Amino acid sequence: MVSSNWATTALVALLSVSSAGVHAAPQKYRPDPDQIKEKRQILQTINTDRAPGTRVPVTFLTIGTVGTIGPTFTRVPTVNTNTLLTFGTLPGTRIPTLNTGIYTPPTSAVYTPPTTPVYTPPTTPPGYGYTPPGTTTTSSSRSSTTTTSSTRTSTTPTYTPITGANTTCYNRLKIDVLQRTDPDQFNMLLLAWQKVQTSPDSDPFSHYQLSGIHGAPYIPWQMGPGSYDYSRGYCTHGSALFTTWHRPYLLALEQALFHAAMSIANQFTPAAVRTQYLNAAGRVRLPYWDWSDPVTQSYLPPITMQQTVTVTRPDGSGNPVSASISNPLFAYNFLGTSSVAPFPAPWNAAPRLSTRRYPDGSWNDRSYLASNSMQSGFSSRVTATYNAFLATTYNLFSNRVEGVHDSVHGAVGGGGQMGYVAYSAFDPIFWLHHCNVDRLMAMFQATQPGLFVTPAAAVGTFARPVPPNTIDDSSTDLFPFRRADGSWYKSVHLNPVSTIWGMRYGYPEVPCSYQTRTPAELDTFTTNQVNTLYGNGRTIPGTSREWNVRLLIDQAEIPGGYDIYVYGGTRPQDPYADPYGKGYIGSLSSMSMGAVDQYKQSRIRFVDVPLNSYLKDYGYAGADPYKITEYIRRDLTYTIIANGKPCYFQDLYTARYAVYSRDVYSDGKEDTLPYYTSDPYYHTNVTEGYPGGIKYVDEILYPIKVDGSREVPWAEVNSTRIQT
C-alpha cells in the first residue's frame, strides 16, 4: 500500500527555502526577448543551511556553448543504452535501491525505425482546397424541440446546438463526492448514461456518436458534406485549442445525460415521487476524476472499476426498487458488430465489442493494473499539475496540462481504448478524465484572467484540414459544435471563466455560488484551492529550486504510438512489460492515432517531468547542485516503447531529453501563487554524451524536426514573458 501519510508530509517543502520574507520579494524574471540567441546560463546557489533573513551567497557559473543552428546538425555519439549507465558513487551519499538488472531486450521484438532519417510526409490530406462544411442540406435523425431549422437557410443542416443542461447552475462534482453526497443525482446519472449508451447508433446524442466525434469512425456529426480529412477525428491535440475544443465536447455529453435523466424521471409514477426524481435529474452534471487529489491520489475511482452497479427506480406505488445493471462507468458495450464494422482491424471484431483497460489476451478487463500504473506517477503528477498553474502564458498552461493528460491516457489504457486517440472517448472514464482537464482549465482561467489562447501553428482535424503555415487562434471554429444561435463555437466564447456558469455548470473551485462575486474574489478563492489541493508545501515563503527532465520529440518521427518513460532511483525489472512499475516518474505519451502505421503531422511535442518529489524521497532535497546533478545523471533512466516494442534514442533523429532547474519564489501566502524568478537552467553536463541527452541548449530551445528544420516549440513562444 502506498503511504497514507502523504497528506502529512504534504506540508513539508519539496526543496529548501531561503530568505524567509525578511527582505523584499525578488524581481520577477524578465527574459531576453530573443529566445534563440546565445544564452549565458547563470546558476545561483541556493544556500539551504542559513538562518532565515541572512543574505544569500551568490556563486556565478557560466557553462554551455551554443551549437550550430540549422540542418547541419550532427548526431550525438552513440552509446549502448541497453545497459544501465553507472557512475562513480559519491562518498557518503545514499545509494537508492535496485539498478541491479541489466536488461537485454528481446532482439526480435525491437522496433525498427525508418532506415533513413529523411522524412517522408504522409500523403497530402484532402481539403487543401478547402470548402467550409455545413453548407448543404442533410437529414438529422434528431427530432427535438431545440432543433433550429426554420430560421436557417435551406442549405444548412438541421442540428441541435450545444447548450448543456437547462436548469440552474450546478457544480460538476468529483465522482467520489457525488456518489457520497448526492446519491439521488448519482442514481439518475447512472440511469441516464445507461440510456445514452444504449441509444441507437443513428442518434447523434448516443454514446456511440458522441464518442465517435473524437476519432473513429470518422463521420461528419451534424454537418453537411464537406472537405473532410478521413484520417483523423474532430479533436485537437498538441494544439493551442486542446483545452478549449474539449469544453463544448464535454458539454455535448452533459446535455445528452441531462435530457436523458429528465426524460427517465418524467416517466416515473406516481406523480408524488416523480418530482423528487426530476429534481435529482435536474442536477445531473458530468462528474470528474481528479488524478492529482491529495486524498484519493491517482487511483482509479473505485466506481469505474466495478462491473455492475445498483440503481433505484420507483415501482408503480412509488416505493424505491433496486436493481443491478451493467455499470455504465465501467465500460461501454458497442451495440453490435455493425457498430464496430467501420473500424480498421483489430478494432472491428470480437472481442473488442466492449471498452477495456489493460485487457488480457481474452480482452478481459484489468482495471486494477490501470489503477496501479496511475498511482506510481502520483507524486510527480501533483507537482506537474501545480506547475501548470505557474505557466506564464495560456498556451504553456495548455501544453503542461495536455502532457499530464497524455500520460494518464497511456497509464489507463494499457492496450485498451484509452491509449488511442481514435477510440479513447468510447471508454466512459475518458469523460471523467477530460472533465478534470476542463476543471483545471477553468481554475487557470480564474487565477489568470488576463491570459488566454494566443495564435500558434495549426493542427489539422477532421473538419479542418490545414495547409502548411496555417494558424490556430481563439477565433478558430471548434467544429462540429454550434452555439444556440447556430454559429460555431470558438475559443473566445469560452472566456472569461464566468461563461461556464452560463452553460449551467461550475466546479467546487469555480463554484456557481460565485456568480455574484467579483473576478478578484474568485481569483483569491480559486488560488487558495490550487494551493490547498496541489501546493504540497510549495507556498512556504522564500525561493526554492525546481528540477525537471524535459522530454522532446517531433511527433511525426514514429508512426503509430510511442511513449518515453523516465525512471528515478529504481526502475521496473522489465520496463517494456511493466512501464509504469516502481520507479516511474513520468512520461511523454504520444497517444496512437489508431493504427501503428499512421503518421502524425510534424510537430515538436515536449513534456516537463518534475523531479523534486523523487529528490526528496531519496534524501537529496537540500543537497548542492553538484550532488543533485550527479544523482540525476547516475540514477535516472529512460525507456522508449514504440507500438509495444523497444526503441532507442540512438535510433531516433529528433528525440531529446534535458535536465533543467528553475527558481521559484513564494511570498508564503495561500491566496497567491509562486512565480519564477529565473530562466530555466539546462544542466548539459548531466546529459552530454548520452544518446538523446542534450549537449547544447539549442537542442531544446530550438529543436530539430523530422525534415531537418528547426523551430521554437509552439507552446514556448512568449512563455517567459511574465504578465505584470
Ligand SMILES: *[C@@H]1O[C@H](CO)[C@@H](O)[C@H](O)[C@H]1NC(C)=O
Ligand atoms: C429543459 O429540458 C426539459 C427536457 O429535458 C424540458 O422538458 C424542459 O421544457 C426544458 N426547459 C426549458 C426551460 O427549456
Ligand SMILES: *[C@@H]1O[C@H](CO)[C@@H](O)[C@H](O)[C@H]1NC(C)=O
Ligand atoms: C508574443 O509577444 C509579442 C509581443 O508582446 C506579440 O506581439 C505576439 O503576438 C506574441 N505571440 C504570441 C504567439 O502570443
Ligand SMILES: *[C@@H]1O[C@H](CO)[C@@H](O)[C@H](O)[C@H]1NC(C)=O
Ligand atoms: C553540472 O553543472 C552545474 C552547473 O555548472 C554544476 O553546479 C554541477 O556541479 C555540475 N554537476 C556535475 C555532476 O558535474
Ligand SMILES: [Cu+2]
Ligand atoms: Cu484526452
